[in-house]
Amino acid sequence: MSIKVLFFSHDGKLGDAVVNTAFVAALRAARPDCEIHATVAGVTAPFWGADPRISKLWRVQRPGWRDTIRLALAMRRERYDYIITWQRMRKEKNKLMLWLARPGKVIDLQDYNAGPLQHKVAACGAALAQMGVAPGALAYDIGLPSHCPEIDATLPAGEEVVVINLFAADAERNVGAPQAEELLRGLRAQMPQARLCLVCTDATAQQAQAVAAASGTSAEVVNCEGNLARLLRLCERANMLISPDTALIHIASAYDRPVVGIYQNNGVKSVQWGPRSRLSACVLSASKDSLSGFAVADVLREVRALRDQALPVAQQVSAVAPSERLA
Structure with missing residues (x-):
């Protein structure tokens, strides 16, 4: 059965996005039929936008409260099986967006983040494990061609x-x-x-x-x-x-x-x-x-x-x- 997944990448940090390519690659390898969406802002928008493994982008660029509600309700209609936030939400707008989106399961890696110090790529494996996906060996995998x-x-x-x-x-x-x-x-x-x-x-x-x-x-x-x-x-x-x-x-x-x-x-x-x-x-x-x-x-x-x-x-x-x- 196909699953639909949304992960957060609207912190605008390119380094975090590159690390999270390990998550995208491993998920796609384990579940080729899955549908992957991402929230984006700043440089993460063109980064994920050029990646053919990502089906849909949600641009979250400092939205107001009304925009946040409208965005979250649109997400809710997607009926996500999983939303991966990577960590507990601190901003009230993000909390509201997550609550309104109503995913099947929220993965915030609370236990992982409270555990022993590890490389950030291990967070990708922890998220996959919570989704019932055996992560295997994790490696960065930039999905867009380097062409210049x-x-x-x-x-x-x-x-x-x-x-x-x-x-x-x-x-x-x-x-x-x-x-x-x-x-x-x-x-x-x-x-x-x-x-x-x-x-x-x-x-x-x-x-x-x-x-x-x-x-x-x-x-x-x-x-x-x-x-x-x-x-x-x-x-x-x-x-x-x-x-x-x-x-x-x-x-x-x-x-x-x-x-x-x-x-x-x-x-x-x-x-x-x-x-x-x-x-x-x-x-x-x-x-x-x-x-x-x-x-x-x-x-x-x-x-x-x-x-x-x-x-x-x-x-x-x-x-x-x-x-x-x-x-």
Whole structure:
């Protein structure tokens, strides 16, 4: 019997959406006839909108009370078997929407969230288990094709590409200019011929350009503001990605690219949101609240180690059938 499922993704966080592709992939594999819907807002709208596994999107972009009621009653007519909220609703509008939607079962993962610390991908397995679906091995699986002729033309095949992200949603997770410049110079010394690509948005473009110029490394600035295809293809094209705890960590992991993540030293972030690539490493800062005091030398050491391992792994992958490769 076919089931109809709605999951919440209207927090607008791209990283969370990438993690939840593991849920979508596993559900679709176990129940090919299921109908999957998602609530979306901000960048999650184009992300899930291009995914053929998602049948319907519900745009929840700061609705008023009247819009919330209208939306919830429309959801109610769908007669969902399950609504996955991932956590207990705190906002009154979300609580009302959920109550009016009247699903067969709400999955908020209360017991999972109160349990031992795990990577966030495990929440996908916990949700599936509550739905009676054996999750099996969970892996990110971005459902939309990465296609960007501009990136392919700029970064031709065979050229080593290192993607560096310095910026996060909050200042505490940004890499400071002095460390960023030191990092770029160290990467250039290790990889004289590599293309160093600094990712930015409109808000951080000026800072990225200043860092690139001050480093003297000929690093290139790639602005991905409002261009999801460019961001996805850049991460897929990377031979190495270096970033704080941001969506880029998860996108590169979905494409199984070598990743070095830089995290606060609080015992939580690197566990819950660490990279999932086969070749990956985490470098911790000296602070539990920010990236202050992380050692650039540690990042460069991890880059060197992963780079040394990358060729044997690439040779192994080329010997495996495409259907058996990691998503």
